[in-house]
Amino acid sequence: MKIFISGLLLLLTLSSMAQQKYWVYLKDKDTTGYNPYTFFDQKAIERRVRNDIPIYHISDVPVNQSYVAVLDSKCDSLSYASRWFNAVCLYATDVQISEISELDFVTKIELSGSIPSFCSIEEDEEILYPTVLSTQVTSMQGQMFHDAGYRGEGIRIAIFDGGFPKVDELDCFKHIRDNNRIIKTYDFAKKTENVYHGSSHGTTVLSCIAGLANDSTPIGLATNAEFLLARTEIGLEPFSEEENWLAALEWADKNGADIVNSSLGYTVHRYFTYDMDGQTAFVSRAANTAASKGILVVNAAGNEGTDKDWKIIGAPADADSILSIGGVEPYSLTHINFSSYGPTADGRLKPNVCAFGQVTAQGKKKMGTHYGTSFASPLVAGFAACALQTDRDMTAMELFAEIQHSASLYPYYDYAHGYGIPQASYFLGIDTDTIHSTIEMTKTGADIEIEVSPLVDELGHVVYVYVHLSDADGKLIWYVVLTANENPVFKMSRNALENGTFLRVHYAGLTKEFKLK
Amino acid sequence: MKNIFFIIFLAFLMQAHAQYEIIHEDVNPVDTVRPDFGPNGKKFAYSSYGIHTIIPIETNAQAPVMPGASLGYKFGFTQKHRICSFLSFGYNLEFNSISYRYKQTDDKTFPDTLNHLKQSVSNSAIGAGLFLRINFDPKRGNYLGYFLDMGGYGDWHLSRTYKTKDEDALEQIVYNRVTKLNFMEKYQYGVYASIGLNKINIYARYRMSDIFKAPYKSAELPRLSVGLGLSIF
Structure with a gap:
């Protein structure tokens, strides 16, 4: 004893x-x-x-x-x-x-002290989905940017990740190396300039911004941008350095970054869900400061979509000036199951927009399929670089707002997709052909019914109907996504609706709002 | 391939139902106060499981226990109470079982000099322990985190068994089982330590009391055991 x-x-x-x-x-x-x-x-x-x-x-x-x-x-x-x-x-x-x-x-x-995690969940370099490679870019109308000559020239993008092995060797990045567009590198964990080691996560992320496949198919959109590569995390170290992230932000600011892409998320290891108000988490405060310096910070929403104990966005994606990116499934273009849901703890909309959460991208050795909002984020970072190139006078917050405005569901939103997938046509002033759709709400007895037309698009594909109910402040009470096969596409009891709430419906490019009295 | 299955599944559902809900989310407000009950709440309770083996600190040629073949398991219930962000205390109630296997050597004398095909002493116990927990990541969310537990335990032996397996003159396998061993104590106590990361931990128990009584006190069982634990909550 x-x-x-x-x-x-x-x-x-x-x-x-x-x-x-x-x-x-x-x-x-x-x-x-x-x-x-x-x-x-x-x-x-x-x-x-x-x-x-x-x-x-x-x-x-x-x-x-x-x-x-x-x-x-x-x-x-x-x-x-x-x-x-x-x-x-x-x-x-x-x-x-x-x-x-x-x-x-x-x-x-x-x-201090924190345990971040990469927002990627698995990778399989053996399986390739060729159609995903093209559609991960075309889903954002990326070919329009390229056709118009916007490939991120003159835009400086900083990438914070766990390492960039083989970026100095792989053919995927040869066009960047040959033109000396890796401006600076720094390993904040080891205090050296060599970042070409560690986790290959950063290699995949860079490819989703600017990589070219063997046949020169773009993996991401900003193939001509300039890069600052920062290794901020050591994958297996339990107490990874959150100050590395802040140090990298200040370094990126000093070295002229226009856009920062970060695929890291901080959740339950450090914070309670009520801390996700954009003001509490250290990295969120740091990210907001970066935004105040005119940098657009693009961050993965996180992969906690299936975690019933963390049904909220993580940090720093909760920061109000951060463009938080959710993930969608490549074939249905709807929420991919692991992508974190919003809103923030104080009810703000997150994620802001979304992109593919399943991508075809460069791994440490070869091209493969990678899953995670980690890879949706760089797709949008590349998009943002092209968008900024269309108007170099845009401020970071204007760019933030315009990317939201360009997105496929705008002005509709929900906490799984944000405003949807950003679209290049908005920045190029191109009027794309859309279905001439209609949305009608009818009150039949005790019910409200929503009817849409046409029920399929010109190619005979089923189109999805997005419906949400919000309070007067725009905070969502519930939201649904449905396939539109038969009218009425949506029906509910009027008794289930409170006065002063708003029912919004999005269908095939059209959004209609109904105020319920 | 899974995408093809998804599309086929979707097509099937669309035929079966006019409308198919891809997503339906009710938005629940986030709790704005720290929960009292939870991994980093004022108190928390969970079930724990583990498998362990013995680590012989001293060799005993007369009663040579084989570390790799001597295995045990445990399951139980743990409750902890937070004192502050880096300190908690708690207790656990556990069922614990272990079998000590003996190497058959010429020097072996416990409990006889015969060489058996297999020979073991086992005990099963229920017990309780008290521990103090130090967290190494005090600024954490609702998460058990990285911790070190240190404490003490006391066990009451439900069973005390001696088993042998032999081959007789007719080359038949003969099992021998003796229970309620009177040369084994009914109780034991010792100290306990564990290091853990959230649901996984590595634990060690050091028994401070003797288990064997006369005439086998010299064949005392190894005191240190280590194991891999899993908490489920």
Whole structure:
């Protein structure tokens, strides 16, 4: 018994001595000698001008190095100093952090540490679906961008992932390497410039933005864009560094990124569902700051669609300025089962738009089929680069709004598809042929019936009917997607509808709204 | 191929029903308060299962137990109470069974010098334990996380059995089974530790009490066992 009690006491002592990772927030900055024109890449300056953001902003000034030196002397080790948050991430014991909290330049201390996961669920390099390769791009009318000469020229895209092995060798990326369009690389986990190792997830993601298949079929749309490749995560490390993600955002900002693609998601390992309000999660706050710097952050919605305990979007996809991408099934173009559902904890619409959640893309060795919203996100990032190229004066938030506006279901939305799949024709001003459809609502006794026409498209394909009921604030109460085979396509009791709610129906490019009294 | 099956399935359904619901989602508001009950709530309860083997710390030539062939299992119920984000305490109620297999050597003397085809001592017990849990990821969601448990346990032996398998002079297999062994204690206690990641854990038990009584005290069974556990919730 003595040994047992001694063991417990030892354990308690050890636990009090154990290191934790903290964010230590500082009260001010030393602006002496700071010059944004030498600090930033020219592209970062241009982006600030384009987005009407002050070139000199206190949040861009690096952390006061004298404060960092003091913290370094009082903690176990430093991890990262964030200029945006004016905070230092460090490892310290309870005793050390208590001492640090007494420093007059420290304003706040937060626990850090996180366990992110890639938003991909499986891959099978043996199975190829050739039609998916073409339709993952044409579903966004990507060929229209290419026909019009928009392939992301001059747009700088940063990709944050777990590694990019073989990107420096594979033919799929030869056109990028030959034109020196990998501008910078950095491994934030190992603090080196070599990112061509680790998880091949990043290789697949890059191919979904800009890869070319052997027959030059584009895998993604931004084949002529420029790239910043950041390795931010170590796949199997349990306590992966969330500050790497912030560090990579600040690095991408400094190096002139217009668009950031991230396929990582933070869910139950770190947060409760009610934390998914876009304001609480550290990475969501970081992502919103990036948006405030004029960067469009495109992030996978996550793969928790089948998790009954996490029926909500993850972080940072919950951030309001982040373009969150859901996944659809390639054949029906409806929600793929694993794609995370919205909304956010405070009821905001997420995901914003969607793309294929099953893609044909480059793996570490060869082309194959890959599943996950991880791959829907880069498809949209590539789309966003082409869209931005059509109007270089667009700000990031305008681009965000226009991508939503372009999507296939807009102005209809739901929490599985967002506004649907982005469409290039919107940005090119092309009026595509659509079915001349009608939607009619009739009240028959105690019921409401919805009828649509025509019931099949010109090719005889069944078209889906999307119906949702929302409150006056636009928050959905329920939503359904149905096949339209026979009228009425939808029928429900009027008693089930509350006053002041809105019934919206989308069918074949047409959305109708009915206010229920 | 699964896409083809999906389309065929869809076509079948569309023939069978005028309308087919691809998606129907009722939107439920997210809880805005931390749940009292849950993996990272004020309290949580779950069932636990495990398989384990023994780790001989000292060799005993007179009673040589074979680590790989000595296997056990357990199942039970665990309840934990959160003290703070990185500290919890809890208790478990478990059924635990293990069989100690003996290597047949010339030096073996327990309980006799005969070499059997198989020889084992086994016990099954019910017991209770108390533990203190330290979480290494205090800032986590509703998730058990990475943890270290340390505590103590006490078991009451439901069965104490000695078994042998031999071949007689007629080359027939003969099984011998002796129960309620009077040279085995009815109770045991010891310390317990476990490291885990959410539903998976590796556990170890160190028995502090002796199991064998005279005249076999020198054949005391190995004290350390380690196992792989699974929590289901």
